[in-house]
Amino acid sequence: MKFLVIDDDRCFRIFLQQVLSEFGTCHTAYDGDEGVNAFRIALEEGDPYDCIFVDIMMPHMDGHQVLKTIRLMERRRGIPGWDGVKIIVTTAKEDAEECFRAYREGCEYFLVKPIRRADILGCLRELGVGV
Secondary structure: OEEEEEOOOHHHHHHHHHHHOOOOEEEEEOOHHHHHHHHHHHHHOOOOOOEEEEEOOOOOOOHHHHHHHHHHHHHHOOOOHHHOOEEEEEEOOOOHHHHHHHHHOOOOEEEEOOOOHHHHHHHHHHHOOOO
16 A cells, blocks of 8 residues: 655654554655645656545645645546545544535545544545555
8 A cells, every 4th residue: 555644734744654654655745735746756657646645724735726636637647536546634624614625526535633543544444445
C-alpha cells in the first residue's frame, strides 16, 4: 500500500504516518500544493497512491481544491471513479455541509478530528484498503 497524508498540522502528519507505515509506504505533504504535486508525480511515474488523507483547512490550496484537482487529473488520464485513489477527508470542523460537500467532490470517507488509531483502521477496513 502507498499512502499520502496532506495536512498542515505537523503532529497530525506524524501520527498518521506512524499508523499508516504499518501497512505500507507513507509520504506526507504540508499543504495542498505540495500534496497535489506528489500525487501528480506518482501518477506520472506509474506508481500512484492507493489512499490519500487530506485536511480541509490548509494554507494555499484547501482540501476541497485538492479533492477537485485530483479527481480532474484522474479523469484526464481516463481513470474511472471506482479505480481512482481512495480519498479520506480529515477536518476539525464538525459540520454536515462540509461533509456533504466533500462527498460531492469525490471523497470516500470523512473523519472529524480528533482522530484515533481505531478510527483510521476502521475507515481503511470499510474501504478495503489493505489492513
